[in-house]
Amino acid sequence: MSELPNPLQDAVPQPLAAATSRPSMLMPALAAGLAVCTLVALVLAWQSNSRLRNLEQELVRRQDSSQAAAQEAANQAKQSQDLSRDTAAKVALLDARLAEVSLQRGQLEELIQSMSRSRDENVVGDIEASLRVALQQTSITGSAEPLVAALKQADERLVRYKQPRLEGVRRAVVRDLDRVKAISVVDVSTLSIKLDEVVRLVDELPLLSAxxxxxxxxxxxxxxxxxKPAPKPAAKPIEPGMAGWWELVQQRWGExxxxxxxxxxxLLRVTRINHPEAMLMAPEQAYFLRENIKLRLLNARLALLSRQFETAQSDLRDTLGMLDRYFDARSRKVAAANELLRQVVGQARQVAVPRPDDTLAALAAAGR
Structure with a gap:
């Protein structure tokens, strides 16, 4: 017979059964945990030991290197002391030589200054001499070109020299150069060309006597x-008879x-003449008159080239008088010659060239 189930036994809860079996299951787990902890501790102890050993080795190595560095530093300090003693000796020697060089430099600067001062004096003397020679040439020739050339040369020389001590002289040279250039210079070449043109026209000028x-x-x-005679009008046809012959006689008599x-x-000409001698001139006298005018024009040209303006003015006025007296003023060529001569007379005048007083004063101040 089968046993009937016991309701009381089936009614016992499951946790209570599990609680009764837990102690038997905790022991292996605790043993395994202790083993793991022991192993971890051993690993940590071994790592700590190896790290400590490495630290000791590193300390020993560093101690050895520090001892070597200290020895090397001591050697270098000794070398530095020796080098410093040598350097001090060399510095003392260099100080002595520097003092000697400074003394020589001072002497050399004094020598250079003395040479520069003498060179400045030479430059000032040369410029002053060239300006005085240019002034003499200007006074002789009456032209400003020699003075302008001398001032330009002085300016270029001072620019190349570049001496601050002579800067005042250069400014004075520039001022005098501007003043000399501002005056109106006589264009001798143009006036000579005009006189040559008049000389060429002299042979073509008509005389009053011609x-x-x-x-x-x-x-x-x-x-x-x-x-050529003027064409005669056509004669009228003559009628036959006495009337025709009488008309022919009257026509012939009128002609x-x-x-x-x-x-x-x-045979008779009535002309108003201011100078009677102009009409009484013979052909051979006309030839000599033209040659005389040419000579006066050439003398005026030479006077212009030599800057003798008063002599040129005198010859030109005499030439104008001859043209007005002996030549026909109604001719275009005579009028053109008179106009050219008047232009030359108006332009050929003495020009007062200013003196370079500022430059001479600045040179005198710089030469002191």
Whole structure:
């Protein structure tokens, strides 16, 4: 017979059964945990021991290196002491030599200053001498070109020299150069060209004593053989009989009387002449008159080239008087020659060239 289930036994809870079996299961777990902890402790102890051993080795190595470094430092300190003693000796020697060099440098600077001072004096003397020579040339020739050239040369020399001590001299040179350039200089070459043109025209100028074709009356021009006669009007046909012959006689008589009257008028000319000697000039005298005018113009040209403006003015005025007296003023060539001569007379004048007083004063101040 099967046993009936015991309801009381089945009613016993499961946790109580588990609680009764837990002590038997905790013991192996505790043993395993202790073993693991022991192993971890052993590993940690071994690591600590190996780290300590490494630290000891590192300390020993560092101690050895520090001892070697200390020994090397001691050697270097000894070498430094020796080097410092040598350096001190060398510095003392260098100080002595520096003092000697400083003394020599002072002497050399004094020598250079003395040489520079003498060079400045030479430059000042050369510039002053060139300016005085240029002043003499200007006073002789009456031209500002020598003085302008001397001032330009002095300015260029001072620019190349670049001495601050002579800067005042250079400024004075520039001022005097501007003042000299500001004056109107006579253009001698242009005036000479104008005089040459007048000399060329002298042979072509018409005289008052020569026949003036443009000024003669029409009757006189018709009476001259070199002029072509005016065409005669066509004669009227003559009628037969006495009336025709009488008309022919009157026509011939009128033509003959007209020719006679033209010839009579060509023999007499009425002209207003201010200088009678101009009409009484012979052809050979006209040749010498033209040559005399050429000589006066050439003398005026030479006077202009030599800067003798008073002599040139005198010759030019005499030439203008001759042109007005002996030549026909109605001619265009005579008018052109008069105009050229008047232009030369107006421009050929003595110009007062200013003296370079500022430069000479600055040179005198710099030479002291």
């Amino acid at each position: 026949a003036d074709k443009a000024g003669e009356p029409a009757v006189a021009r018709q009476a001259r053989p070199d002029t 003959t009387a007209g020719l006679a009257w033209q010839e009579a008028k060509s």
